[in-house]
Amino acid sequence: MEAQNAIATAQEEIPPMPAPSHWWCKMQGLKGTNSRRLSIPDVDLRHKWIILTGGNSGVGLEAALQFVRWGANIVLGCRKPPPHEMHPDVAVQNLKAAALAAGYQDTIIEWWECDMASLKDVEAFGKRWLQKDRPLDILANNAGMSGVLGKVQYTCDGFEIVHQVNFLSHVLLTLMLLPSLARSSQPRIVCTTSCMQYFGVFNLDNANSGKGSYPNNKLYFQTWLTELQFRMAKHNEYKHITIKGVHPGYVKTNIWVTPSRESPMSWDKRTLGFLLKYIGIDAQQGSLAITYAATTMESGGQHGLLSSTDKVCGAEGRYANRIWDEKPMPQTMHPECRREVWDFVSEELKLGEKQLLNGLSWGGRLGCAGRVRGCRAGDGIWDASGFRGNLGVFALSISSLSLTKCVLRRGNRSVVTLTHSTNQFTPNLTSQNISSQDEETINSTSTSQHHTIIKPFTTNQVTIMADTTTTSTSAPATGASPTQTKRKTFVPLENNPQVMTTLLHNLGLSPTLAVHDVFSLSDPSLLAFVPRPASALLLVFPVSEKYEKYRREEDEGLQEYKGSGEGEEVTWFKQTIRNSCGLMALLHAAGNGSARDFVDPNSTLGKLLKEATPLAPAERADLLYNSPALETAHSASAQQGDTAAPPAEDIVELHFVAFVVVNGKLWELDGSRKGPICRGEVGDEDALGEKALEMGPRRFVGREEGELRFSVVALGPSMD
Structure with missing residues (x-):
């Protein structure tokens, strides 16, 4: 019954995904009807290179005309058009005439075939550009189509056509061109999303179904580009790239008033086409959303395209209603939603196999691979x-x-x-x-x-x-612990804040403290979500060859810890129960520093800490090993979480370590080491302070370049 109540409590505490009200979505969508006439300042784009998809008509053509009037070199990515669209040859002639009229005779203006309904075309376009070996300054992902009447249509690649044309192909092209964009001093990626994202439904089952395809894929596109911005911010080569989604306005273009891919026009398209005559803006005004986001200081991370030659950190995947920054759908900023979309499209396009995710695995936050269970190696x-x-x-x-x-x-x-x-x-x-x-x-x-x-x-x-004859390298502690070959083993604990909070509360920690996800070790906007002060951090990390080499070398210079008594700076427990590193990290976090003052002295945890204080490390280990109350509480919590609980005998090559601030010092507390390790002075900072992060978890992450199996949670004030 106790386990069932604990599980029910944990399930109740799991926060729901963002669910904005229908009224809020409607009001945000109505902002997209703003038809105010705009103008933006001229800029100098001489010697800049731009790629713009869908540039032979509508908003794309008008944006291209403005770019060449500012002196830019441009390559249009266009399909071989149906009769109702301007042929790219004619568009190029018009662009060259506009450039010449503006006094630019030597600019390069070309169009290359790139049908967004063919991934083969998109890949060929990307490879062709990369072979030119040029820096790319601006990528404008503008090509798109509206919904299709009648039965769902699929491309030659097997994807629903709107899903591929409006979303997948832009993802593929963007990732292919990142190395070229990285060579520019201040590169921009501008994606024509839409205010229609507010009418999308976040359910990835519908992404490729054709149901609500236009608004849904606009929502997914904005979500994906936001995630890309966070991931690029953690990549040294990409962190100066800015990506932004824009709504051009309700524009009177042929995307709404002519058949899409030879499909008959639906009644809603005809109605919208009629209304646009009265409330819509022209293509030139709609194009300002693209040109403004691509060139102005306000749209950059810290500087505009032309304000500096230094590489700067990009903005956070923002969204603009024409030229005004606007709140996107909440899902686009929610880490779990972003992760789901990123994983979904990566699987659809096989981006890992194409080697297009190199350096983008971490994504600016920790735990992006989902919930994991940590334990040390064994057999x-x-x-x-x-x-x-x-x-x-x-x-x-x-x-x-x-x-x-x-x-x-x-x-x-x-x-x-x-x-x-x-x-x-x-x-x-x-x-x-x-x-x-x-x-x-x-x-x-x-x-x-x-x-x-x-x-x-x-x-x-x-x-x-794997079949192995390896035996455990660490035996149970001496004393009351069993001496048989197979020592006590726990089911690995999941790094889930709700599960961990429930376990700590059941053990005797005050409800005024709780465990919280930490989604980044460097991004202030994500760190701001964590309640402060944080008394401790729990890091899950892979026990890699690099780590083991580092640990062995450091341990050679350390003595076995023999501390005990009231004079100890920290209370440290040696781990002798297999797969219990998650529990050990929680005991270290709650039993030290400011958190210890919030432990009920009459609780299981309070009594254990009191009994452990005068004991030597080996005797403390026996105390934990032989505690039925501790084992019962852990067993109940280990069955909870987002992942299925594995058998206790299973091995997960991941490990928990706690970082705790005690008396102005950061301590690394790991039951598998020789003892507690003081990493240095942090002054008045908490466990999420800059000094603590640098001396603690960042050292682990920096050692494992390209590794994504990291996750961090913090112990701090409860949000209840």
Whole structure:
């Protein structure tokens, strides 16, 4: 009953996804009807290069005309048009005439075929540009189409046509051109989204269904570009790139008043076309949304395109209603929504296989791979099924394994076999079907070497099966602990704030404190979501070869900790229960620093801390090992969370460590180390202060470049 109540409590505490009111969405959408006549200042775009899709008609053509009047070189990405559209050859002639009239005779103006309904076309366009070896200053993702009447239409790539033309193709082109954009001093990406995002429904099941395709995909596009901005901000080569979504206004163009892809016009299109005669703006006015976002200081991160030659950090994936910054749909700024869209489109386009996600795995926040369960290495099954979504590159370090073959299993069928050869595992890329009997044929030898397996995956769940003769390197503590070979093992705890908060409260921590997600270690806007002061941080990290090498080298210079008594600066517990590192991190967080004052002295945790204080480390470990109340509380919480609880014997090559501020010092508390480690003075800062972050979790993240299996939560004031 206690476990059921705890589970119910945790479920009640899980915050819902953003759900803006219908009235708010309507009002935001109505702002898009603003038809005020605008003008923007002239700028100098000489020697700048621009790519603009959909530039042979409507808003795109008008934006291109303005760009060339400012002296820019431009390449239009256009399809071979139907009869009702201007041919790109004619558009290029008009652009050259406009450039010449403005006094620019030497600008380069071209059009290259790029049908957004063909991913092959988009890839060919991107490769052609990259072969030119030029910096790209502005990418304007403008091409698009309206909804289609009648049955759902699919492209040659198998995607619903609006989903691909208005969203997927722009994603693919943008990621292909990032290296070229990075070479510019102040590059801009401008995406024509729409105020129609306010009428979209955030349900990825409908993204490729054709149902509500136009507003839904505008919502997903704005969400994706916001996520891209956060990810680029963490990439040294991309952090100066600014991306922004814009609504050009209700524009009188042929996207609404002519058939789409030879489809008959629907009654709502005809009605809208009639209304636009009276409330709509012309294409030139609509184009100002693109040209303004592409060139002005206000649309940049800290500077406009022309104000400096220095690389600067971009804006946060903002959205503009014409030229005015506006609040987008709340889902576009919600980390989980952004992650879902990013993973979804990455899987659809196989972006990991195309090597287009390099350096973008972390995404400016932690825990982007979903909820995970942390524990230290030992013997058994290597299980990464706690990771949900597109993993990009799945990297697993295996220490001292005795094996010759490893099977990477997706579900129960599709597998990839990695065979030991010349001190590395070589992937056999041929997928095959295996049965439970096949799993028992994994061979083992006594090679006892260290290997790292790195394999791209775009599957939702990956389990790594390995037969090993390795035994645990750390035995139970002496004293009352059992001496049998197989020591006590817990089900790994999920790094879920609700689960952890419930466990701490059940143990005796005051409800005035709670655990909270930390989505970034550097972005002030995301750090601002965490209640302060934070007394402790809990970091989940991969136990990689780099980490183990670092740990061994540091531990060589450390003595085994023997502290005890009231004079200790911190209370440290040695971990002797396998898979209990999450629990140990919570005990270290709640049992030290300011949080300890919020522990009920008559509770399970209060009594444990009181009994542990005079004991030596080995005796403290025995105290925890033999505590039925602690085991019961942990068992109830370990069954909760967003991921299925694995068997206690499973191995997840992830580990929890706590960083706690005590008397102005940052302490790293890890039960698997020789003792507590003081990382330095932080003064009056809390655990999320700049000094603490730099001496604590950032050191771990910086050591593992390209690794995405990190997650951080903080212990701080409750929001209730």
